[in-house]
Amino acid sequence: xxxxxxxxxxxxxxxxxxxxxxxxxxxxxxxxxxxxxxxxxxxxxxxxxxxxxxxxxxxxxxxxxxxxxxxxxxxxxxxxxxxxxxxxxxxxxxxxxxxxxxxxxxxxxxxxxxxxxxxxxxxxxxxxxxxxxxxxxx
Amino acid sequence: xxxxxxxxxxxxxxxxxxxxxxxxxxxxxxxxxxxxxxxxxxxxxxxxxxxxxxxxxxxxxxxxxxxxxxxxxxxxxxxxxxxxxxxxxxxxxxxxxxxxxxxxxxxxxxxxxxxxxxxxxxxxxxxxxxxxxxxxxxxxxxxxxxxxxxxxxxxxxxxxxxxxxxxxxxxxxxxxxxxxxxxxxxxxxxxxxxxxxxxxxxxxxxxxxxxxxxxxxxxxxxxxxxxxxxxxxxxxxxxxxxxxxxxxxxxxxxxxxxxxxxxxxxxxxxxxxxxxxxxxxxxxxxxxxxxxxxxxxxxxxxxxxxxxxxxxxxxxxxxxxxxxxxxxxxxxxxxxxxxxxxxxxxxxxxxxxxxxxxxxxxxxxxxxxxxxxxxxxxxxxxxxxxxxxxxxxxxxxx
Numbered sequence: 001x002x003x004x005x006x007x008x009x010x011x012x013x014x015x016x017x018x019x020x021x022x023x024x025x026x027x028x029x030x031x032x033x034x035x036x037x038x039x040x041x042x043x044x045x046x047x048x049x050x051x052x053x054x055x056x057x058x059x060x061x062x063x064x065x066x067x068x069x070x071x072x073x074x075x076x077x078x079x080x081x082x083x084x085x086x087x088x089x090x091x092x093x094x095x096x097x098x099x100x101x102x103x104x105x106x107x108x109x110x111x112x113x114x115x116x117x118x119x120x121x122x123x124x125x126x127x128x129x130x131x132x133x134x135x136x137x138x
Numbered sequence: 139x140x141x142x143x144x145x146x147x148x149x150x151x152x153x154x155x156x157x158x159x160x161x162x163x164x165x166x167x168x169x170x171x172x173x174x175x176x177x178x179x180x181x182x183x184x185x186x187x188x189x190x191x192x193x194x195x196x197x198x199x200x201x202x203x204x205x206x207x208x209x210x211x212x213x214x215x216x217x218x219x220x221x222x223x224x225x226x227x228x229x230x231x232x233x234x235x236x237x238x239x240x241x242x243x244x245x246x247x248x249x250x251x252x253x254x255x256x257x258x259x260x261x262x263x264x265x266x267x268x269x270x271x272x273x274x275x276x277x278x279x280x281x282x283x284x285x286x287x288x289x290x291x292x293x294x295x296x297x298x299x300x301x302x303x304x305x306x307x308x309x310x311x312x313x314x315x316x317x318x319x320x321x322x323x324x325x326x327x328x329x330x331x332x333x334x335x336x337x338x339x340x341x342x343x344x345x346x347x348x349x350x351x352x353x354x355x356x357x358x359x360x361x362x363x364x365x366x367x368x369x370x371x372x373x374x375x376x377x378x379x380x381x382x383x384x385x386x387x388x389x390x391x392x393x394x395x396x397x398x399x400x401x402x403x404x405x406x407x408x409x410x411x412x413x414x415x416x417x418x419x420x421x422x423x424x425x426x427x428x429x430x431x432x433x434x435x436x437x438x439x440x441x442x443x444x445x446x447x448x449x450x451x452x453x454x455x456x457x458x459x460x461x462x463x464x465x466x467x468x469x470x471x472x473x474x475x476x477x478x479x480x481x482x483x484x485x486x487x488x489x490x491x492x493x494x495x496x497x498x499x500x501x502x503x504x505x506x507x508x509x510x511x512x513x514x515x516x517x518x519x520x521x522x523x524x525x526x527x528x529x530x531x532x533x534x535x536x
Binding site: 019 | 438439440442443446447458467477478479482514515516517518519520528531533534
């Protein structure tokens with residue numbers, strides 16, 4: 001099975017690899033997946049408290065090329081979006097953008113879960129209720 | 139570097155095969171004209187070449203379409219032929235799927251199968267093996283060399299146990315024949331499956347060795363038809379394939395000793411180079427191992443992601459789930475007691491006749507660089523470096 005050019009590009013030149021200070025109040029961290037399953041994603045957002053816009057996003061991922069590309073793409077999409085807009089990112093958008101084959105759809109699901117987990121972490125830190133997110137689809 | 143999956147045909151093999159596609163196209167079963175005689179002669183000669191490599195009598199070689207068919211014929215054929223004696227077969231958990239899936243099939247037909255666990259080094263426990271034998275046991279099926287980790291089972295000790303209890307011994311020797319000396323007499327093997335394309339011969343041809351003396355072993359045919367191969371495997375002979383198989387065996391016979399010495403040196407250099415990578419682990423016994431194989435886990439990096447870093451230039455395979463449709467990591471590595479995380483992080487190396495020292499250097503460098511790069515983006519590596527015990531984290535299993 002060959003990878004799409006976009007997956008290869010994200011793999012070779014991943015965007016926004018790194019770590020944000022999870023101690024900060026305006027940073028939300030989402031850690032999803034499990035080592036035994038072969039993929040773990042950690043996705044972080046930093047929210048501009050004045051505007052509610054995501055000013056920075058970082059990821060680190062243990063996984064296959066498609067998992068790395070899904071999280072790299074997710075951080076790109078998150079930057080500049082409001083938290084509410086970020087919630088609307090759907091895993092199928094990632095599948096479409098990266099041309100993921102069916103066996104790799106779970107990578108995109110994991111990325112969507114990571115986004116939502118990061119947003120919830122941010123909400124809880126800021127005295128908001130955690131959103132009751134629909135159970136992950138895998 | 140993926141020669142355990144398949145090997146290229148040696149050009150000398152191809153050259154030998156070519157006439158049998160065109161001017162010598164006869165059916166080896168045609169007895170009435172020279173076309174058939176020429177083909178039959180070629181098959182007879184190849185049968186001798188194949189038999190010689192494993193110290194068998196040519197009459198004991200049944201040509202098949204490959205090792206999978208030979209595995210099926212041995213297991214199903216023995217189960218049916220010896221049904222009056224018993225229905226119990228002993229095998230182990232790290233066998234190839236061609237054996238395991240056939241055993242699963244036989245279970246549905248009323249067979250009782252014991253799947254022995256292996257020790258942490260991948261070897262079967264001989265005491266456990268002997269203890270598993272019952273008065274219903276008809277066959278022990280233990281592979282010669284493992285396809286994922288290269289571990290060589292104690293074949294002679296196993297065959298002695300089998301003999302002592304009057305049980306037949308079958309071995310899938312697909313990875314071993316042509317790589318290390320395999321001698322069906324000295325090793326005490328009653329049935330043995332092997333394949334041409336793992337030893338620089340063509341795909342689509344293999345053999346089952348079936349002992350004719352002490353004891354005389356019989357298998358029930360699984361392919362009925364014209365009564366070819368002494369009735370045990372009907373179907374028109376794959377003459378060019380068999381000729382190529384014969385030539386491949388002859389080449390292995392002549393070159394195996396030198397080749398094994400050369401490859402094990404290269405393999406050891408590769409392994410030493412990669413062991414310099416922090417948190418890397420060699421899987422399976424290093425003492426009882428095929429000379430051209432090694433299997434290494436690079437912790438905190440996922441195998442498929444790792445291969446993507448160099449798969450345009452280096453062909454390898456991984457025990458990671460992501461490479462298979464099943465999403466289950468290597469059952470062989472898990473049988474050694476490896477956690478799923480280490481199984482996901484493994485690469486399998488199978489060196490071959492055409493592997494060069496330059497390729498070894500290139501591979502060490504490419505893998506080291508890619509592991510380092512991926513660890514920079516691995517959250518697990520970051521946690522490990524911060525001293526966080528990953529086992530204490532509640533992971534969201536999915």
